[in-house]
Amino acid sequence: MIQFEQTFMNFLFHHQEKFNRTYHFLILMDAVISAAKHIQHYYLTGALKGNLGLAGEVNIQGEEVMRMDQIAHEIVIHYLKTSERVIHAVSEEEELIIPLEEKRGRYFFYFDPLDGSANVSHGLPVGFLFGIAKKNLKGTEDGHLRAGNDYIAAGMFVIPTGTFTLALREAGAWRFHVDETMNFVKPIRMILPDDTRSWELSFNEANRYTFDEKIQNWIAGNENKYSFRYLGALAGDFHRLLSNGGMFMYPAIINHPNPKKNRPQGKLRLMYEAAVVSFMCREAGGHAVDETGSPILNKKPDQPHQRTALYVGSKKLVDDIAGVLQG
Secondary structure (H helix, E strand, O other): OOOOOOEHHHHHHHHHHHOOOOOHHHHHHHHHHHHHHHHHHHHHOHHHHOOOOEEEEEOOOOOEEEHHHHHHHHHHHHHHHHHOOEEEEEEOOOOOOEEOOOOOOOEEEEEEEEEOHHHHHHOOOEEEEEEEEEOOOOOOOOOOOOOHHHEEEEEEEEEOOOEEEEEEOOOEEEEEEEOOOOOEEEEEEEOOOOOHHHOEEEOOHHHHHHOOHHHHHHHHHHHHHOEEOOOOOHHHHHHHHHHHOEEEEEOOEOOOOOHHHOEOOOOEEHHHHHHHHHHHHHHOOOEEEOOOOOEHHHOOOOOOOOEEOEEEEOHHHHHHHHHHHHO
């Protein structure tokens, strides 16, 4: 017997119909899917085409740009333009907000086209992360940057594994897998497990002694209770976390031997990294806070590339560490 799985677009059609929503979001997500497939193609053929090295540039974050960073960014912007549904976009690779379809557009799109690009030259997994907010349809739209609580959807592709997770506001987090026809299929509702035996802690061990002392003490008192995993790409680490439970954390760096490397505000970007995974985590039953123990999704950005610390995962663990941060 041939087994047929529900496709992502069929799933989304039914979702829009169920909630009496328009087709505009379908058109946008079709563009996002096309972009992800093309990024995966360039990643898989990168070694052959010489696309896995440095581009010889430094981005707005002060980080060396990989050629694949540029390619992924160009691909996403192209498909967002073809959708004609995005007012403006914010990309990790561009300093300024990118105007697209300011008259006809309905959405704001915040994205990291290639999360974890340091993994590229080794052929390890990377991610394409995005958050989507909607235009104010009932009043004047001023185009302000949105907090995560204002997102209507957030998602991530883990490349080149062929997996895609999309969270829809108040409708859950859903994982899809690519099939032999390069369609994403088989929606699986992701809910963080309650069984602590599968829980994991994920953080950069190399930074351990640069964290606030109370965070170091919390780690020392809890690390033996859980497995430890760290890939070095937020999308990959969070992908695993959604299945196993536990907590990913990237605390503020305040005790580095080289003071220039301290990051008291945190390292991850709020709009297209921290808020994206925090939104997905909430829809899977979890929670996320910053270095003050305050919910990430409540943070209103002052500028497109604002940074933050991040603690995200199973609610019990995040609430526990939030108490430490607030103490």
